[in-house]
Amino acid sequence: MTATIYSFETGVYRPPSEGGSASLLVRFSRNCPWNRCTFCAMYKTKKFEPRPLHEIKADINAMAALANDLKSESFRLNHGGRITREAILSLLERAPGLEYHQGMDMLIQWLAAGGKTAFIQDGNSMIMKPQDLIEALIHLKNTFPSICRITTYARVRTIAQRSLENLKAIRAAGLDRVHLGLETGDSNLLKQIKKGVDAQDQIQGGQKAMAAGFQVSEYWMPGLGGKKMSNQHADGTARVLNAVNPHYIRSRPFRLIPGTPIQNQVQKGEIVLSTSREMLLELKRMISALEVTSKVCFDHMGNHWRTPKGDLVFTHDYEGYQFPDEKQTVLERIDMGLS
Ligand code: SF4
Structure with missing residues (x-):
């Protein structure tokens, strides 16, 4: 048996919560179509590439073939379909190239966790033609009926560009949750980090995602504006989040990543980073203003x-x-941290 029938791609990035639920990682596009945010290193050296629908479907079919053959090995060994070490080793013996497969571990973890959730990669799946995205989602759900939650990264600008009708159709096809990079709700800071949107865009995109029926998960970055912009960052972020009232608000404290444009700004003294305590004070200011x-x-x-x-x-x-x-x-917990 040759391992090439199991050929599918797996990207690098997914939110930690998708790791926690051992999501199946299905790559609908490669890298990020925007790729200009000054703090982000995720896809910086890579060019965005859409993937044709037939390629995405072929990946899903290859995942299904691997999952089915792992289960068959398990049944053959009288392990009742459970993905045991012996079943894995047995399949590796029959298809030796599999040990170098970049997605094998991920697929095994997903099966072992019950095969319930999936995450669509990479940085902005909404960039796909709505009809292609819908078809790919339907194919994924039909191929793996055990999946009960599908999530993805998306840009608010792209969501704002889609009609509500299209967004609702994407939701109905099976996309349950969108992970949105808010970063900050302050327009000046959004401009400084080259996010490509302002506070109003963040509100409109977030509200539209909510209106379409998605679970919305917004990520913000304490410390992103350094000492100088700390207050406006906290206040603007709370303002946007209050207007959107998303299902989830997730804190991702800023950390300087070597090679990012923001590192130059820090080295030149244009941005003076907040201390850990100042970041916690900023967090307190933002949380205090939250009405969600x-x-x-x-x-x-x-x-x-x-x-x-x-x-x-x-x-x-x-x-x-x-x-x-x-x-x-x-x-109260923040005050304990500050003390
Ligand atoms: S949109 Fe997201 S993935 Fe793309 S550059 Fe900005 S932070 Fe990075």
Whole structure:
């Protein structure tokens, strides 16, 4: 047996919550069509490439072939379809090239976790022609009926460009959640980081995603504006989030990544980075101004602050804190961190 029948692509990036649920990573396009944000290194050296529908479908079919053959090996060994070590080794013996397959581990983890969730890669799946995206989603769901949640990264600008009718059709085809990079709700800071949108665009795109029926997960970056823009960053971010009231608000504290344009600005002294304590104060200011019914999450190791007792200020749980009920708890935890 040759391993080429299992040929499919897997991209590098997915949100931590998708790792937590061991999502199937299905690559609908390569890299990021915008690729200009000054803080981001994810796809910087790579060019955006759309993938034709037939190629995406072929990837899904190859994943299905691998999943089915793993299960068949398991049944052959009387392991009842469970993905055991023996079943994996047995298939590796029959298709030796498989041990170098970049997506094999991911697929095994996904099967072992029950095959329930999928994440569509890469940086902005909404850039696809709506009809192609719909067809690819339907093919994915039909091929793997066990999948009960599909999510993806998307840009608010692209969402704003799509008609509500198209967005609803994409939602109906099976896309449940969009992960949006808000970063900040302050227009000046959005311009500085070359996000390609202003605060109003962020509000309109976020609201449109909500109106289409998606679960909306917004990511913001404490510390992104450094010392000088800290207050406006916190205030603007709360303003946008209050207007959108997304399902999830996720904190991704800024960290300087070598080779990014923002690193030059910091080296030249154009941006003076906030200290860890200043970032926590900024977080307090933003959280205090939040009037939402969202889940507020700190599900990334960058939220590293600790209380005097040594425990983490925030849980890194993917479901975070339910606002407004737990807003006071979060503010009290921040004060413990500041003390
Ligand atoms: S849109 Fe997202 S992936 Fe693309 S450059 Fe900006 S932060 Fe990076």
